[in-house]
Amino acid sequence: MHTHGVSMVRTILPFAFLIACGPPPKGVDYRGTRLAVVDMHLHPGDWQQVPESTQGYLASRFPFPFGLRPEQVAEGVLTGEAILDQLDDAAVSAAILFAVYAPRTVGVATNELVLRERRADTSRLWGLASLPVDRWDESSEAALAALSEALDNPGMVGIKLAHAHMHFRMDDPAYFSIYDMAVAHDAPVYLHTGTSPFPGTRTEPEYTDPAYLEAAIATHPRVQFILGHMGYDFIDQRPGDADTAIDLAVRYDNVWLEPSALGSRGSDPTGTNLPLVLKKAKTAGVEARLIYGSDGPQSPGFAADYLERTLTALEAADYSVEEAQLILADNASSLFGIPTFKAEK
Amino acid sequence: MNRSICMLLLLCGCEGYVTVVQPVEILGTIATADGHDGPVRLEVYQAWSGDGGLRYPMRFIDASWVSTPGDFTMSVELPVEEGEGLVLYGWQDRDGDETHCAPGVDDELSGAAVISETDVPDVVDGDLVLDSPCVGATRLFP
Amino acid sequence: MATWLLLTLAAAAADFQDQDKQGHPTRAVLLGGSGEAHWNAGASVGSPWTTVTVQRGLRGGWTPLAEVQAASFARWQPAVGVGKRWIDRRWRLTGEGTVGWTLQGDPIPFRGPAAELRVKGGRAVGRFAPYLHLGMRSSRTEDRVETVSGDILREEARWETTLTGALGTGFLLTDRVGIDIGLDLPWVHMPNPSIPGMHIGVQTGWGRNQ
Numbered sequence: 161m162h163t164h165g166v167s168m169v170r171t172i173l174p175f176a177f178l179i180a181c182g183p184p185p186k187g188v189d190y191r192g193t194r195l196a197v198v199d200m201h202l203h204p205g206d207w208q209q210v211p212e213s214t215q216g217y218l219a220s221r222f223p224f225p226f227g228l229r230p231e232q233v234a235e236g237v238l239t240g241e242a243i244l245d246q247l248d249d250a251a252v253s254a255a256i257l258f259a260v261y262a263p264r265t266v267g268v269a270t271n272e273l274v275l276r277e278r279r280a281d282t283s284r285l286w287g288l289a290s291l292p293v294d295r296w297d298e299s300s301e302a303a304l305a306a307l308s309e310a311l312d313n314p315g316m317v318g319i320k321l322a323h324a325h326m327h328f329r330m331d332d333p334a335y336f337s338i339y340d341m342a343v344a345h346d347a348p349v350y351l352h353t354g355t356s357p358f359p360g361t362r363t364e365p366e367y368t369d370p371a372y373l374e375a376a377i378a379t380h381p382r383v384q385f386i387l388g389h390m391g392y393d394f395i396d397q398r399p400g401d402a403d404t405a406i407d408l409a410v411r412y413d414n415v416w417l418e419p420s421a422l423g424s425r426g427s428d429p430t431g432t433n434l435p436l437v438l439k440k441a442k443t444a445g446v447e448a449r450l451i452y453g454s455d456g457p458q459s460p461g462f463a464a465d466y467l468e469r470t471l472t473a474l475e476a477a478d479y480s481v482e483e484a485q486l487i488l489a490d491n492a493s494s495l496f497g498i499p500t501f502k503a504e505k
Numbered sequence: 506m507n508r509s510i511c512m513l514l515l516l517c518g519c520e521g522y523v524t525v526v527q528p529v530e531i532l533g534t535i536a537t538a539d540g541h542d543g544p545v546r547l548e549v550y551q552a553w554s555g556d557g558g559l560r561y562p563m564r565f566i567d568a569s570w571v572s573t574p575g576d577f578t579m580s581v582e583l584p585v586e587e588g589e590g591l592v593l594y595g596w597q598d599r600d601g602d603e604t605h606c607a608p609g610v611d612d613e614l615s616g617a618a619v620i621s622e623t624d625v626p627d628v629v630d631g632d633l634v635l636d637s638p639c640v641g642a643t644r645l646f647p
Numbered sequence: 648m649a650t651w652l653l654l655t656l657a658a659a660a661a662d663f664q665d666q667d668k669q670g671h672p673t674r675a676v677l678l679g680g681s682g683e684a685h686w687n688a689g690a691s692v693g694s695p696w697t698t699v700t701v702q703r704g705l706r707g708g709w710t711p712l713a714e715v716q717a718a719s720f721a722r723w724q725p726a727v728g729v730g731k732r733w734i735d736r737r738w739r740l741t742g743e744g745t746v747g748w749t750l751q752g753d754p755i756p757f758r759g760p761a762a763e764l765r766v767k768g769g770r771a772v773g774r775f776a777p778y779l780h781l782g783m784r785s786s787r788t789e790d791r792v793e794t795v796s797g798d799i800l801r802e803e804a805r806w807e808t809t810l811t812g813a814l815g816t817g818f819l820l821t822d823r824v825g826i827d828i829g830l831d832l833p834w835v836h837m838p839n840p841s842i843p844g845m846h847i848g849v850q851t852g853w854g855r856n857q
Binding site: 526582 | 791
């Protein structure tokens with residue numbers, strides 16, 4: 161969510177939708193073909209459930225004057241309705257909303273909140289459930305039961321984990337019961353990999369490096385693991401552990417790669433890292449296991465902007481139309497068992 | 506008049522972020538269950554932080570390296586408005602890679618000691634035993 | 648009817664080019680520099696900026712001023728300063744310098760001294776007074792770590808640099824009252840991005856009219 165070094169004009173551009181007339185037809189043009197888009201990574205939330213330190217961090221990165229009253233901006237982008245507006249502006253057909261239990265860093269968005277915000281349009285929004293992992297030895301039973309109950313809801317199509325935010329090791333088998341739950345519910349598991357710019361996140365490799373997930377991946381072949389951010393180093397703004405993430409996808413059929421946020425204006429100021437990791441994935445032969453997500457809404461216009469940057473990067477990495485359609489929508493549909501979407505003319 | 510001056514000074518003060526801390530001196534001993542030598546990564550946490558739905562245990566404060574198990578001293582500043590209590594956590598780096606149990610390594614012991622879950626005196630004793638291989642800090646909080 | 652309207656506007660335009668009218672409050676506030684012994688005041692409301700300015704003309708084009716600027720009523724910038732008319736013919740160019748304070752609360756607390764240098768330029772075009780403001784503002788505060796008893800352990804200065812700017816036009820309603828509409832284009836706390844704002848304002852004045 162970095163915005164340093166962005167020129168005034170480039171910052172203002174995403175807000176042009178404010179004066180545009182009506183949402184565009186769903187879909188994007190890619191190499192002369194209309195393609196549908198599903199954004200598998202969006203965050204609904206409640207500003208009051210974000211820790212003060214993170215509120216300050218976010219406010220300092222909002223364009224002025226939004227940072228002066230950030231709660232108003234947050235309320236304007238974090239609800240289901242607001243996310244639908246962002247999807248409309250980005251011409252995105254559908255999205256997956258994430259529950260998050262990370263009180264140390266980005267805060268808490270409960271499973272109940274995700275299901276509530278999903279009601280804004282249940283034909284376009286689904287959710288990933290999550291669970292608190294603190295005091296695991298004594299609370300795991302209750303946490304897993306609550307997760308199971310959430311996954312019983314047809315609107316919840318997977319599980320979201322973020323070890324760096326939730327402060328638990330990627331390789332600790334004590335938490336593998338979460339993957340057992342994923343098997344029981346046939347639920348893909350999304351995992352944040354790589355470092356994070358948010359205050360309070362763990363930066364050590366056992367919390368960020370996808371290599372530490374190999375034990376879980378190898379012992380749970382029926383679980384589909386989605387490596388969020390592809391191990392990107394958001395602190396130093398470099399590909400970080402992207403090679404490791406790609407290598408896991410090469411060696412394990414149940415590993416997917418999701419390059420969200422790493423190509424944003426703030427996290428990839430030069431615009432070179434997203435095309436680079438996409439090229440690496442294509443060279444490694446795992447281009448068909450990429451899945452599109454933005455990590456929005458962040459700020460007004462972000463979802464559309466990130467999609468535009470992703471299309472540019474796909475083009476630069478020479479992805480075919482068929483590959484792009486898999487990445488932008490079809491992989492999400494098959495992985496999460498949601499409908500297949502078609503682009504509108 | 507005095508009140509007016511105070512108001513003026515308050516208005517014209519030069520103040521950004523203010524962090525209120527309690528300096529704490531930790532005097533303690535580190536022991537490993539198998540008596541192995543080697544540097545120990547020592548981490549200090551507040552036991553609890555946050556309110557309501559954002560309340561959580563083990564708020565990371567600071568870390569340093571101790572050359573070998575035995576006596577140690579460490580000075581920390583606890584941000585008292587953001588959390589309470591004091592917990593020590595440590596792990597021993599046996600292979601010198603400065604990483605706790607990298608893939609393939611399963612013998613680097615860790616341990617935690619809850620010094621207090623509420624108020625913390627300015628000088629505390631903290632004895633830490635490392636006896637759990639490859640366990641992260643938060644899972645060792647009871 | 649149309650001819651009458653054009654003649655009336657032309658006469659008015661010519662009238663407002665008169666030297667006496669160069670001291671009009673709208674020109675004084677927007678282009679800078681009040682006429683000698685003139686008091687002028689301006690106020691504008693907008694999103695996000697709201698501004699109140701009072702200034703008085705002295706001999707030689709010097710103009711002391713006091714102002715308060717507020718952004719979203721969450722960031723306040725009171726200041727006093729002085730302006731000097733450098734060029735005052737059909738085109739007017741004025742330099743202004745202010746010192747004051749920047750006051751902003753959570754979640755990005757900032758309270759500390761500030762200084763700003765700016766130029767105001769524009770010209771009289773009939774009843775209109777198109778203007779451009781450009782400037783630079785710097786503010787400083789102290790982040791600190793202190794003990795429960797108030798002893799300061801560490802202080803670290805934090806600076807904020809802002810490029811200020813505005814573009815718009817005034818319109819002279821009467822001899823003593825005018826209005827303006829403009830875009831506010833400050834780049835607050837570079838390099839963080841800023842979104843442009845808009846405002847409408849009113850200006851008035853009193854005092855010796857020459």
